[in-house]
Structures are given as structure tokens and as C-alpha cells.
Amino acid sequence: MAKKEPRVNKHECCGCALCTYALPEVFRLTPEGVAEVYAPHSAERQRIQKVMDDCPMGCVHWFEKMH
Numbered sequence: 001m002a003k004k005e006p007r008v009n010k011h012e013c014c015g016c017a018l019c020t021y022a023l024p025e026v027f028r029l030t031p032e033g034v035a036e037v038y039a040p041h042s043a044e045r046q047r048i049q050k051v052m053d054d055c056p057m058g059c060v061h062w063f064e065k066m067h
Helices: 018-022 045-054
Strands: 002-008 027-029 035-037 060-066
Touching (some): 002 045
Antiparallel strands (some): 027 035
16 A cells, blocks of 8 residues: 655745744755655645645655555
């Protein structure tokens, strides 16, 4: 069964850090200055979706992870 997890497309990310301020328990900035997901299950799905909706670059997406 596939389970969806948030992922950041690092090629689209502008490094604004909005996601890291909104959900620091899920997102962080890399040394390259772009966002990444380091704890995909540390917040409620609705809160992650809000970050996705608010991202100015639209670079945070749901990714189907196969188990």
C-alpha cells in the first residue's frame, strides 16, 4: 500500500524558508539554502497541506512512498 509523504522539489525551491518557520518539526534548510523534509510524520497532514498551499514556489508536493 502506498503512503503519501511530503517532499520538496529542491530545483524549484527559492529558499524563502516559509515552510521551516511554519513547521520546523518537518522542514529545515539545507546548507545549500533550500528546504527539505527531514521528519515527514511529525505534523498533522492538514498542517503540512497548509504549508504546501502557502509555498510561493509551489515546490512542496505529496509523494507516494511504496512500502
